[in-house]
Amino acid sequence: MKRRTVLTALGTATVATAGCLDRSGDGSTPTDTDGPGRSDRTGTPPGTATDERRTPTVPSGRFDGTDCPGFSDSVDRTVCYHAIQDDAAAVWIEPDREVFEPTTGDDTVETITLTLCNESGEPFGLNPYAWAIQRRTADGWERVAPEEWIEPWTTVDDGGTYTWRLSVETHPSPDRDDHLTLAEDLESGVYAFTIRGSLGGETGGATWVECVALFEVDR
Numbered sequence: 032m033k034r035r036t037v038l039t040a041l042g043t044a045t046v047a048t049a050g051c052l053d054r055s056g057d058g059s060t061p062t063d064t065d066g067p068g069r070s071d072r073t074g075t076p077p078g079t080a081t082d083e084r085r086t087p088t089v090p091s092g093r094f095d096g097t098d099c100p101g102f103s104d105s106v107d108r109t110v111c112y113h114a115i116q117d118d119a120a121a122v123w124i125e126p127d128r129e130v131f132e133p134t135t136g137d138d139t140v141e142t143i144t145l146t147l148c149n150e151s152g153e154p155f156g157l158n159p160y161a162w163a164i165q166r167r168t169a170d171g172w173e174r175v176a177p178e179e180w181i182e183p184w185t186t187v188d189d190g191g192t193y194t195w196r197l198s199v200e201t202h203p204s205p206d207r208d209d210h211l212t213l214a215e216d217l218e219s220g221v222y223a224f225t226i227r228g229s230l231g232g233e234t235g236g237a238t239w240v241e242c243v244a245l246f247e248v249d250r
């Protein structure tokens with residue numbers, strides 16, 4: 032099977048506030064500002080300063096009891112979204128669904144959105160093109176994409192987000208400073224989306240963190 036990766040935007044950016052689900056407000060449902068799973072802090076317009084802090088809204092379901100896989104030997108810690116035990120996570124990747132059921136050959140292009148949230152109190156530096164997708168097999172995890180990537184450095188400020196929108200066919204959505212559109216012809220199975228970066232925003236003397244989000248593809 033031929034797998035393909037679509038990466039179109041280049042550059043380095045400082046990312047503004049937008050994004051993950053929030054349970055720190057008054058209990059009201061967050062406003063959906065950019066598709067499924069995207070909301071700003073208690074309905075505040077993106078980019079607006081606020082003292083509210085996002086917390087991970089970890090689902091209870093598909094990956095209950097699943098071990099947290101680690102894929103990098105050069106990080107200080109690994110944070111798996113499905114295995115977060117409380118609301119104290121500083122940085123994590125939040126998928127907008129646990130099971131992704133894309134179709135092809137019609138007029139729609141379904142996506143799964145994976146949003147990195149930084150609530151660490153300091154900048155989080157990363158190369159957003161150095162993401163990886165691993166597939167779970169009978170023998171363990173196997174890397175399926177990408178084969179190569181470019182190397183711009185991006186800083187996600189405290190309270191900010193960065194989003195990857197993944198589909199199994201080319202998606203017409205343009206990339207932007209805080210967003211990448213990816214296309215990978217994934218078969219049915221369980222996958223891990225991973226990215227690593229440094230808390231503190233610098234490559235030297237910082238705390239390196241690997242963020243992992245599991246999801247299932249059902250085709």
